[in-house]
Every structure is written in C-alpha cells, then in structure tokens.
Amino acid sequence: MLLKEGTVRIPSGCAISGLISRDGKRINGSEIVKSISYMHERSNGLGGGFAGYGIYPEYKDLYAFHVFYEDNSSREATERFLDRHFDIVNLSRIPTRKHKNITDEPLIWRYFVTPLPTKLAASQLDEKEFVVKCVIRINTHIDGAYVFSSGKNMGVFKAVGYPEDVGDFYRLEEYDGYSWTAHGRYPTNTPGWWGGAHPFALLDYTIVHNGEISSYDANKRFIEMFGYKCNLLTDTEVITYIFDYLNRKQHLPLEDVASVVAAPFWNEIEDMPAEQREKMKLLRGMFASLLITGPFSIILGFDGGLMALNDRLKLRSMVVGEKGDVVYIASEEAAIRAICPDVENVWSPKGGEPVIVKVNGGVNI
Amino acid sequence: MPINYIYPKYDVVRDSTRCIKCGACMRQCANEVHSYDDELDVMKSDSMDCVDCQRCVSICPTRALKIIPAENRLRPNGSWAQDDIYEIYRQAEGGGVLLSSMGTPKNYPIYWDKMLINASQVTNPSIDPLREPMETRVLLGKKPKKLEFDKKGKITTKLEPHLELDVPIMFSAMSYGSISKNAHESLARAAEELGTYYNTGEGGLHKDFYKYGKNTIVQVASGRFGVHEEYLNVGSAIEIKMGQGAKPGIGGHLPGAKIREEVSRTRMIPMGADAISPAPHHDIYSIEDLRQLVFSLKEATNYTKPVIVKIAAVHNVAAIASGIARSGADIIAIDGFRGGTGAAPTRTRDNVGIPIELALASVDQRLRDESIRNDVSIVVGGSIRNSADIIKAVALGADAVYIASAALMALGCHQCHSCHLGKCNWGIATQRPDLVKRLNPEVGYKRLVNLVNAWNHEIKEILGGMGINSIEALRGNRLMLRGVGLADKELEILGIKHAGE
Numbered sequence: 002m003l004l005k006e007g008t009v010r011i012p013s014g015c016a017i018s019g020l021i022s023r024d025g026k027r028i029n030g031s032e033i034v035k036s037i038s039y040m041h042e043r044s045n046g047l048g049g050g051f052a053g054y055g056i057y058p059e060y061k062d063l064y065a066f067h068v069f070y071e072d073n074s075s076r077e078a079t080e081r082f083l084d085r086h087f088d089i090v091n092l093s094r095i096p097t098r099k100h101k102n103i104t105d106e107p108l109i110w111r112y113f114v115t116p117l118p119t120k121l122a123a124s125q126l127d128e129k130e131f132v133v134k135c136v137i138r139i140n141t142h143i144d145g146a147y148v149f150s151s152g153k154n155m156g157v158f159k160a161v162g163y164p165e166d167v168g169d170f171y172r173l174e175e176y177d178g179y180s181w182t183a184h185g186r187y188p189t190n191t192p193g194w195w196g197g198a199h200p201f202a203l204l205d206y207t208i209v210h211n212g213e214i215s216s217y218d219a220n221k222r223f224i225e226m227f228g229y230k231c232n233l234l235t236d237t238e239v240i241t242y243i244f245d246y247l248n249r250k251q252h253l254p255l256e257d258v259a260s261v262v263a264a265p266f267w268n269e270i271e272d273m274p275a276e277q278r279e280k281m282k283l284l285r286g287m288f289a290s291l292l293i294t295g296p297f298s299i300i301l302g303f304d305g306g307l308m309a310l311n312d313r314l315k316l317r318s319m320v321v322g323e324k325g326d327v328v329y330i331a332s333e334e335a336a337i338r339a340i341c342p343d344v345e346n347v348w349s350p351k352g353g354e355p356v357i358v359k360v361n362g363g364v365n366i
Numbered sequence: 367m368p369i370n371y372i373y374p375k376y377d378v379v380r381d382s383t384r385c386i387k388c389g390a391c392m393r394q395c396a397n398e399v400h401s402y403d404d405e406l407d408v409m410k411s412d413s414m415d416c417v418d419c420q421r422c423v424s425i426c427p428t429r430a431l432k433i434i435p436a437e438n439r440l441r442p443n444g445s446w447a448q449d450d451i452y453e454i455y456r457q458a459e460g461g462g463v464l465l466s467s468m469g470t471p472k473n474y475p476i477y478w479d480k481m482l483i484n485a486s487q488v489t490n491p492s493i494d495p496l497r498e499p500m501e502t503r504v505l506l507g508k509k510p511k512k513l514e515f516d517k518k519g520k521i522t523t524k525l526e527p528h529l530e531l532d533v534p535i536m537f538s539a540m541s542y543g544s545i546s547k548n549a550h551e552s553l554a555r556a557a558e559e560l561g562t563y564y565n566t567g568e569g570g571l572h573k574d575f576y577k578y579g580k581n582t583i584v585q586v587a588s589g590r591f592g593v594h595e596e597y598l599n600v601g602s603a604i605e606i607k608m609g610q611g612a613k614p615g616i617g618g619h620l621p622g623a624k625i626r627e628e629v630s631r632t633r634m635i636p637m638g639a640d641a642i643s644p645a646p647h648h649d650i651y652s653i654e655d656l657r658q659l660v661f662s663l664k665e666a667t668n669y670t671k672p673v674i675v676k677i678a679a680v681h682n683v684a685a686i687a688s689g690i691a692r693s694g695a696d697i698i699a700i701d702g703f704r705g706g707t708g709a710a711p712t713r714t715r716d717n718v719g720i721p722i723e724l725a726l727a728s729v730d731q732r733l734r735d736e737s738i739r740n741d742v743s744i745v746v747g748g749s750i751r752n753s754a755d756i757i758k759a760v761a762l763g764a765d766a767v768y769i770a771s772a773a774l775m776a777l778g779c780h781q782c783h784s785c786h787l788g789k790c791n792w793g794i795a796t797q798r799p800d801l802v803k804r805l806n807p808e809v810g811y812k813r814l815v816n817l818v819n820a821w822n823h824e825i826k827e828i829l830g831g832m833g834i835n836s837i838e839a840l841r842g843n844r845l846m847l848r849g850v851g852l853a854d855k856e857l858e859i860l861g862i863k864h865a866g867e
Binding site for chain 2: 213219223226251254264267268282286289292293294313316
C-alpha cells in the first residue's frame, strides 16, 4: 500500500524563487508565478506553492488561517475548535478557479481570527505561542484538517501540481504583496497530498526549500522536545520549526540562526576573534542537534523580510540579484531574468552565508 | 583420578622439528607452563595453568608453538555443558564464588550486528571526507536551556564546564592497580595526542601523571581510594562511579598482592592490604544523596569541572538516568553488560544487566520525552568493538563512547580473561615489575593513537557516505539505522525501522 505523506518520509528535489521590495512596494502575484514557471524542469508536477506577504492589509492585525479539509465533518470539528479559542472575524472559501491540471482539491478555507482574550489569559502563554499550540493541536488531533498558513497579513497557497498551474488555480494575480516566495517540488514518491507541498508555514514564518537533509531525524527528535510535532515528516516542516524555535522562542537574531543551522566549521571558529569564537562555540554547543547537514537552499519568509541560506558546503544552487529596491533570489538565474531581464549584481552566496533582506531596513510596516 | 579432576582447557602443541630450545617460552610464561628438561634436553609444557594468552605463541622465534582447545571432553550433553559441570566441581571443591575477568563470553545477542547503516544515493550527495571538511568534535556537558541577552542584544549566556573531544571516543575507567603503570601511561599519552580523555578508574592518580591532567577524568568510586583535593582538581572532569556493566550492583576487590608500594601510595592504603570497594556508596542510598555528592564535588572544584555519573545498564536504566539528569550531573556514562572488568564474580558478569544498545536507546528516548536530553550528554561503553559500533551508538543517541577492552587489545591484550590472577604476560593487568616492563608505553601509546585515528577515519568515511559532515548531525538520527532480523518489540525499543521499511 502506498503510504500517505506524514506516515512516510518522502525526500524531494525542487526549485525555489523569491522576491522582495525593500521599500515595501506591493508586487503583483503574477510576477512570482512567472518566475517559478521558468524552472518547470526542476519540478515534476507533484507539488507547487507560494507565500505572499503584505497581501491582507485590510486584516493586517488578524491571524489568517488557511485550512485544507478532507470533508465537511473535519471542517465542522475545526470550526468548533476555532470558535472555542478565537474570535472569528471573517471566514470564507479561498477563491480558486478550475484548472485542468489541478484535480482532487480538498475544501480550502480561510479564517481571519484573533485569540479570545479569556482563553489566552487562561493559557498563560503569549499570543503567538497560543496560536502555535492551537495550530499544532488542529493538525495533530483533528482528522482530515490541516492548517497550512497561520500568520498575520500573509498567506500560503499550495497544491499538488506544477507551480505555475497552482498560481493560476489560486488566482494569485488578484493579490499584491511586498514579498513573495515560490516552490516547485520534485518528490521521489507520489505523495498526492496537498499539505505536503511547500511553502511550509508557522505563524508568519514560511520556508521554501530545495534539498534533502541528512540530519533530519537528529533535528526532528531534538525540536520535538520543545512542543513541536513533526506530522508531515518533511525537511521543510522541521526547518520551519527550527527557525521558529531559535528566532521566536530563543530570540536569536536571524544572522545567528544561520550560524546554528549552517554552522561555521570548527577550524573556522578557531580562527575567529575571541568574542566571536566564544559565541560560536556556545551556539554550536547549545544547539548541536539543530545543525542541518546535507544539501539545502532555503528562502525563509517572515514578517517584513526574506532570508536566503545555503547549506555550508553549498550543495544546492542559489543565486541572488537586485534591481532598484527589489531583491531576487532563485535556484537558477533564468528565473530571475524571466521577470527582470536587466537584473544587476547577480551573485552566488557562499555556503552558510545568509542573505537577509528587510523591508525599510527592518522598520515595521 | 580424583572426582574433581579438571582436564586442562587447552593443549600446548609444540612442533619439535621447529623448536630450537631457546627457552623464550619458559622465560615469558608467568604461569610457568613451559619448562626445560636437562636430562632429556627437551622443552616440555604442562598446560594445566595455561590461560591461552598467546604470549609464548607470539614470542616463539620459530613458530613452534600453538595453543588449541583440548580434545579431551566430557560426554556431550545438551543440558549440561562441560563448563557448567567443571564449575560445579570447582565450587564443590573450594566452596567459593567463581571469579572471572573481562566481558562475558556468553552468547548473548549483539544488537550492533543487527543494525545496518544508511548511505546516500541520487537524491542527496555523499560527501568525500578527503575533499570536504568532516567534523568529529564533540562537546560533552550540560547545555544552557535558554539564551540570555544584555540590553544591547549581546548574548550573556556562557557554556557550562564541559569536555571537548576531537574524536567521539574516550578511554574508559581502568584503575592503576588493576592495570599497570605502563598501561596507564600509554592511555594518558594517547589521550593527550588524540585530543580526548582517559579515566583513572578507582585507583587514584599517580603523581607522575598529573601532567596529563587536562586529558584526564578522575574517578570517585565507593571505596574513595586515592581521592583528595588535589586529585579532584588536577583532572578535567570528575566521574562518580555508581556501577560497572560487568558487575552491576556489586563493588570491587583488588587483591593485596597487587597493592605494591606505588599502588599503595596512589590509593592511600597500606601495602599488601586488599582494596575493597563497597557495593553501594555508603553516602548514597538514594537519588537525593547523589545530588549532594555531585554538588560536593563541584564545590570542591569551584564549579570548574563537569561531573559524570557512571551507571551500569540495568533494567530500570531509563528512569535512573532521568533522575541523574536532574541531579546536577553533566554527563551520564552508561556501561553495558558485555563490558569488561579486572575481576568479577562469574555469575554476576554473565547474568546481570542488559545490553548497552537497548539501554542507550531507552535512555535517550526517555530524556527526550522529558525534554531534558540537552541537560546531559550520554557516553556509552561496554562492548564497543569498532567504528561501526560507534556510528550506531551515536545514531541511537550517544554523544560519545568509552572504550576499554579494545584499548587493552591495542596494547596487546589477547582476551585470556585472567586479569584477576595478576600474572598478565602482556604487562597490562599486573603489577609484577618483570611483567610490567614488557609493555613499553612509548610503543603502547602510539598503538592506541593508531587505533583511534583509524576508527576516526572510518567514522568520517561512513558519515560522508550518509551525506553528513558533522557527527552532531548523526546524534539520535535513528532514521540512519535499520534493523535486520529483529522482532517488533526490539525495533520499538531501539526506535528504528526494519530494513526494507
């Protein structure tokens, strides 16, 4: 019997693309769809997806939950749960259009919610942790329901199919955002489940990832000590949790998060100035099990920025370029040139060297 | 013949056409198996006291000797093996407890051999350790739970005292007394050269070896032999020995014959007196008492040294380890029941405790279930035979391994299982000066360095094959293992899938 994603680990190769306006200008979703379509050969029609930031300005203070349901009973169970924990300000089906290559779609719903103050106070958690706990609860315990996007003023759109078809299916030309990421998947198995497509998201963190990490179970078994449940058994899922844990829970700046997951080699650390050496030693010692080995190129999306990172041996291609206030990142330069023919300063970041781009220099928008 | 006659286990076979009567075998055998008959001008041997240590065979210049299992045997019996019957004869005669040395020779399952390692194919690349960096450094000790920052956002958290290993291999506790000074010197110098640690065992530390302190783990065991303030401070870590895999639940006994002048001074006990380590620490009757000893030792060393608590792998090991992790210990060492010993009651050695593979798997999982795995490091020992065992141990969840039997073999041990007799022909488990000098520490330490370097090369090769370039990313990475020929329950405890899954 063919096992469903989440019951078996499925490695996959991929294409990734991302773009961001440093000035916070809003870019139409069709741009990123066009970019990723130029890497059609890098995916095999078994998964595609997008994350857009700044796409829900009218609801920017509410958590936007995007949910897949297998049937109406899982939807009803989830909505009962949401009702108990959140104030649901708006709910609707996510608008899609029929597409000949996108079939067997689940029910796809969107909710704009805010935690119920009484529930939040009773939980003794901060707001984000409360939301995370609720999302993990739904994904683990409600059969047939899967929350695949849960941040504010951002959203993930994904499906089984080629990414350009997925973008068309979700009518991404109707959305504008200050940053976008995209993913085309090439799994080595037939997952046939929409939840397994990328980006993977938790709160406003999204990850698109190309690679197959060899440290998977070491990372998974470590991160699960801190309340995460790796339900999907995918690399992307565990990488997202690692970023959430280090950046949100341990308050480690993203530059340093990069030094944990793609840690400098010990012989490089030996040559660092004393203060930096101590810090790197602390980070490698404390978070040894969060070192990610094996090939990866990832783009992390977060509220107000993007970060691109390669594994420390640079076993996957990834280039960065810029034009005006827009920074482009992609597995192949062709995907950038497709939407920005005169892109400038194209370069390949070194293995383990993070590229972090923030809107308005990191000022909140 | 009297009814308690026990036929020798081995026959010493001498090829008289090769023997040149040089007498080397006679001079080399501390068990006095060989002799020269003047009248007949022949070399003779009486295998009654032969322990099959292979010294004479190795030293014979003309390869005239071999030791083979004796052909004489009791009538074969499916229920009563010859050894069972002979042991009854010996106990009927002497009324004593049977003693043995080294690890159990019984045929218990070796789970290392029932696990297979993964490798990369197509979807991710394997890594060539000759071309790319491949890291085997390990930091052992407690890790902080939470990062703290000052107002400027600078990290203020510090690493707790820890051990830094260039290879994930340390030399396990063997006391000066149970093994010779030359053996100790070999271990100390090898540890220094390899960037790792050796362990004093419960015998104190000879003054000559204080200079190797930064590569030394000093042990505090139930007899407290050789423990004083300077001793505690000279090492890099302190190990509290609660138990030993070869003899869980019982103490130790170093016969007075081994307590000569230097051993006596180092242990701080009279010459010729038996050194008896009690079964329990008499100040530790419970987990809260352990916590007090951990902190007493930390106080005594001004909180500059990590404390290791070493336990034998017993049935309830996961719960015990969890208690230890909460007792202030920085490192837990678990010793499996196939581990060696200088002397143990045979029945205990062969029947008490559990295999290290299962103990490790359940301890690692328990500590993760309780979210305290990063509070302690786990070191396992007791039957690590080669680099593949180490890879499997790390993948199950160990931070590093202890080796002792293998280290002694590198020094010449031939596993004759007779350490308790004190007449080790290889100069290892003996205090007789004429025997000790056979082990040249200059040669010994190089052989240890060779062994560990060879294993480390192999570890790097296998890591690279898995597409991993740091041993940290293998730790607890159980998807890299598959079982072969294991039942569901065994797979469940090991936390691994069966091959083909």
